[in-house]
Amino acid sequence: MSTEAAVKLTRKDFVSDQDVRWCPGCGDYAILAQVQKIFPELGIPKEKAVFISGIGCSSRFPYYMNTYGFHTIHGRAPAIATGLKVSRPDLHIWLVTGDGDGLSIGGNHLIHALRRNVELKIMLFNNRIYGLTKGQYSPTSELGKVAKSTPMGSADHPLNPIALAMGAEATFIARSIDTEAKHQQETLRRAAAHKGGAFIEILQNCNVYNDGAWEYLKAKDSKADTQLLLEHGKPMVFGKNKDRGIRLNGLTPEVVTIGNGVSTSDLLVHDEHDQTLAYLLGRMTPPNFPTPVGILFSTERPTIESLMNQQIQDAIEKSGPGNIDTLLRRGDVWSVE
Amino acid sequence: MATNPAGGPLEKATQERESVVIRFAGDSGDGMQLTGTRFTSESVLAGNDVGTLPDFPAEIRAPTGTLYGVSAFQINFSNKNVYTPGDDLDALVCMNPAALKTNIADLKQNGILIVDPAEFTSANLRKAEYENNPLEDSSLDKYQVYQVEVTKMTTLALKDTGLPNRSVMRSRNFFALGVVSWLFNRPIEPTLEWIQQRFGKTPVVAEANTLAIKGGYHLGENTDMFASSYEIKPAEIDPGTYRNITGNSATALGFVIAAQKAELPLFLGSYPITPASDVLHELAEYKNYNVYTFQAEDEIAGVGAALGAAFGGALAITTTSGPGMNLKGETMGLAASVELPMVITNIQRAGPSTGMPTKPEQTDLLQAIYGRHGESPLPVIAASTPADCFHAAFEAARIAIRYMTPVILLTDGFLANASEPWLLPSVDDLPGISVDFRTDPQGFFPYLRDEETLARPWVKPGTPGLEHRIGGIEKDYLTGNISYAPANHEQMVRVRHQKVAKITQEIPPTQVKGPEQGKLLVLGWGSTYGAIAAAVEAAQAQGHAVAQAHLRYLNPLPADLGDILSRYEKVLVPEMNMGQLLRLIRADYLVDAVGLNKIQGRPFKVSEVATRIARMLED
Known part of the structure; x- marks a missing residue:
């Protein structure tokens, strides 16, 4: 829109006057910085941007963005955001949630927001722990997690957020890492540009209650071996020496070393729009596989808000705009004199 | 005098009655709700005041002929003011033994009982748990029993239509309606017209139902089965335009018209629950009134989506019944804290838990007033009659917007399904609902209050220069920024109470x-x-x-x-x-x-x- 394009904003325009109250060293700072960095580039007037969150450390996010914001209740942000987006499709709504808020107490709302393809940009900060309530295991914590509520280790099998989003038929699914600034910016830009709901899992460190949870993915010396950086149209190659890749063996992906008769042409080529491939990628987990990072899947499907608003337009075209007298006199009406 | 479709005046004696309470009872598949609503329409056109109450089973398709599959519809019609669907019955129409078994206790001594003897087969008697055929022992002696061969006569009347027996049986209720219409001097012309409108697209069905109702009417008129008919003179009714309306329909209309008056879109977030779902169904038909109906994934999402729409500047409502209210409680607390307008409608039913979902109760009043965490006072408004649901819903919406607060509207399963004639209000007589969205950044604070109402400003996201954050954490009295200051919290608790207390200034003198x-x-x-x-x-x-x-x-x-x-x-x-x-x-x-x-x-x-x-x- 021309009015939107005309707005020249800077990072500072999106910084609110509130003190950021996350623990020093929290991964959330880095994510906030990337969002504030990319927002001026998106061409969204700041009054049209709304940040909505539930409860948890991540959910303090809206207070720090100088846009409209709504810090709601535990797990319910997708429901509240859906009501706003359906009735106000002109707004650009970003939703901030975490592994507890989005996958435990709010799991139901998250899957329904994804399947409805509400155009919400959902950032799920996954630190595999409950931080705000001081250190209980979360639905993404590894089995056997020793935490305050599980002194002998948790007995819960962890949830896979990407597989959940695939199951809910989200139209845009991505994964990024709090410390990977450039990758995160690019992923968020793509999410913003996507026509429909976007789900971005951001692996994030809680340095107080679960420090180092993603260290194996982040450590400078090993990350090339543990991350599979996805690029659309490119073969799936990884490793320090770019000598390993993912090949399909029947219906099962496998890790292969390039050479000895295996060439890059034998490798899987990433196709963001291939749903079957996305299912396979979503299930690739350590220690047998590198962790896929980037845009795992994107497709287009009408959003619920476009369909619902179209129905209203169609009804107005068919029956004319509502008239109170007609409405009152619907059905059997009689007069008494 | 009632008209006679066969031509010529009625020659039988006519007794005058002040009021009559009649109930149609039959199997779920016998069309008793339809029969009842048609009889109601005939009665209002005869000039009577009426009150009605449908009573249908919770089971959707209960096995035919069973006691728990009985569906009934009661009508109280009178030449005086009618306040209720009536106590004991003057007349009872039973389409099968199960209907007799479950309803006979409500019939007055010497009351009129109309039964179809063809339905009193040994199989049906067994299903109704009768050891003996009540038509053959003396158990019905204290009533005026009329054995009307509804099944046989309907079959006879429809023999030339060529319809299969199964379809013929579907017209039995119209035959019964014809008999009763004659008995109480109701004109059947409105129903004949209605049949053409309703079934005109399938002429054979329209013809069958027409033949059936006329057949029943002629049976009363031309045979000596009934010694006399009854006349209930028109009531003195205030002049004006009327329609018959149920509480749930009236509730839906109240919200739509409030939104129209306020010039806002209406947003309903709701999850299906008995007896509230009909409000969702009805509002779904009013899309051209800028009505959004969002069927959410659960009760919590229903109220959540409504709150989101309220944040965006819509008139937001949610509808539910008791168990759903519990699920919505946390969001109501948030709505009270962020002070956004919304109406939460509880169509009360018998509880606790699933309780008796189709049956009414008034057991959620204290829940409405007190049933939330923290000090979170909310205005509570209740409807008193089916038509009054319109005015109560309208008022709830008006108060919500004027005071920037969630409002709880209480109706119940009785009001929801019962109906009464409603004197249609003139649109201009309804109070206006002015909405004053804040757009001026000068001197703006999210919690700066109106002196008269203590309402905070309503700001639509998208308004330049007013970007701000709200949330469930306690906030500063003026700026709305997070505040844990002890004195500020007490001030906020007290001002939220004062705001609700101020609504007394809206309440007219108690009648x-x-x-x-x-x-x-x-x-x-x-x-x-x-x-x-x-x-x-x-x-x-x-x-x-x-x-x-x-x-x-x-x-x-x-x-x-x-x-x-x-x-x-x-x-x-x-x-x-x-x-x-x-x-x-x-x-x-x-x-x-x-x-x-x-x-x-x-x-x-x-x-x-x-x-x-x-x-x-x-x-």
Whole structure:
């Protein structure tokens, strides 16, 4: 829109006057910085941007963005955001949630927001722990997690957020890492540009209650071996020496070393729009596989808000705009004199 | 005089009656709801005042002929004011033995009982748990029993249509309607017209139903089965345009018209639950009124989506029944904290838990007023009759917007499904609802309050220069920024209370029907209105100093209520609960009021309230 394009904003325009109250060293700072960095580039007037969150450390996010914001209740942000987006499709709504808020107490709302393809940009900060309530295991914590509520280790099998989003038929699914600034910016830009709901899992460190949870993915010396950086149209190659890749063996992906008769042409080529491939990628987990990072899947499907608003337009075209007298006199009406 | 479709005047004797209560009862598949609504339409066109109550089973398709598959529809029609669907029955139409078994206890001695003997087969009797055929023993001797061969005569009347037997049986209810229409001098022309409108696209069905209703009518007229018919003269009814309306329809209309008056889109977030779903169904048909209906994934999402829409500047509502209210509680707390307008409608049903979903109760009053965490006062408004649901819903929306607060609207399963003639309001007579979205950044603070209402400004996201954040964390009295300051919290708690208390300035003087002071005041709220009104009128007619006051505003209570209560020696509070308004009244006004409590999933009978009034007058 021309009015939107005309707005020249800077990072500072999106910084609110509130003190950021996350623990020093929290991964959330880095994510906030990337969002504030990319927002001026998106061409969204700041009054049209709304940040909505539930409860948890991540959910303090809206207070720090100088846009409209709504810090709601535990797990319910997708429901509240859906009501706003359906009735106000002109707004650009970003939703901030975490592994507890989005996958435990709010799991139901998250899957329904994804399947409805509400155009919400959902950032799920996954630190595999409950931080705000001081250190209980979360639905993404590894089995056997020793935490305050599980002194002998948790007995819960962890949830896979990407597989959940695939199951809910989200139209845009991505994964990024709090410390990977450039990758995160690019992923968020793509999410913003996507026509429909976007789900971005951001692996994030809680340095107080679960420090180092993603260290194996982040450590400078090993990350090339543990991350599979996805690029659309490119073969799936990884490793320090770019000598390993993912090949399909029947219906099962496998890790292969390039050479000895295996060439890059034998490798899987990433196709963001291939749903079957996305299912396979979503299930690739350590220690047998590198962790896929980037845009795992994107497709287009009408959003619920476009369909619902179209129905209203169609009804107005068919029956004319509502008239109170007609409405009152619907059905059997009689007069008494 | 009723018209005779066969031509020529009726020659039989006609007895005059002041009012009649009739119930149609049959199997779920017998079309009793349709028969009842058609008879209702005939009665209003005959000039009577009416009150109706459908009573259908919770099972969608119960096995044919069973006791739990019985569906019924009751109509009270009169030449006087009708306040309720009626107590005991003057006439009962039973399409099968199960209907007889489950309804006969409500028929007055010497009441008219119409049965179809063809349905009293041994198989049907067994399903209805009859050991002997009641038509053959003496168990029905105290009633005027008319064995009308509905099945046989319908088959005969429809023999030339070529319809298979199964389809012919579907017209039995129209035959019965014809018989009863003749018996009570109802014109059948409106139903004949209606049949053409409804079934015109399948002419054979239209013809079958036309033949059936005429056949029934002629049976009454031309045979000596009935010695006389009954006439109920027109009632004195205020002039104007009327329609018959159920409480749920009236609720839906109240919200749509409030939104139209406020020039806002209406957003309903809801999850299906009995007996509230019909409001969702009805609003889904009003899309051209800029109505969004969002069927959410659960009760919590229903109210959540509504709150999101309220944040965006819509008139937001959610509809539910008791169990759903519990699930919505946390979001109501958030709505109270962020002070956004919304109406939460609880169409109360018998609880706890699943309870009796199709049966009414008034057991959620204290939940509405107190049932949330923290100090989170919300206004509570209740509807008293089916048509009053319109005005109550409209008022709830008006208060919500004017005071920037969630409002709880209470109706119940009785009001939801019962119907009454509704004198259509003139659109111009309804109060205006002005919405003043804040757009001026000068001097803006998210929690800067209006002096008169203590409402904070309503700002639509998208308004330049007013970007701000709201949330459930306690906030600064003015800026809305997070604040844990002890004194600020107390100030916020107190101002949220004061804001709701200020709504007393909106409440008109409480209407007291009857003497301004005297022996007894009967105080009620909600759907008990009709039974109380009729019982109080009867006591007044006997010369007793009894008055009625009925509350629309339950929180805050009207400012004049304490004074009114003090003017009577005794106060009686009939409620379909264990005494919830009673507790409030006793606590707030130190009045030694007593309760009359019925918790059977059924409305009060007029006689039950009248008996208690008489006893209190004697003591």
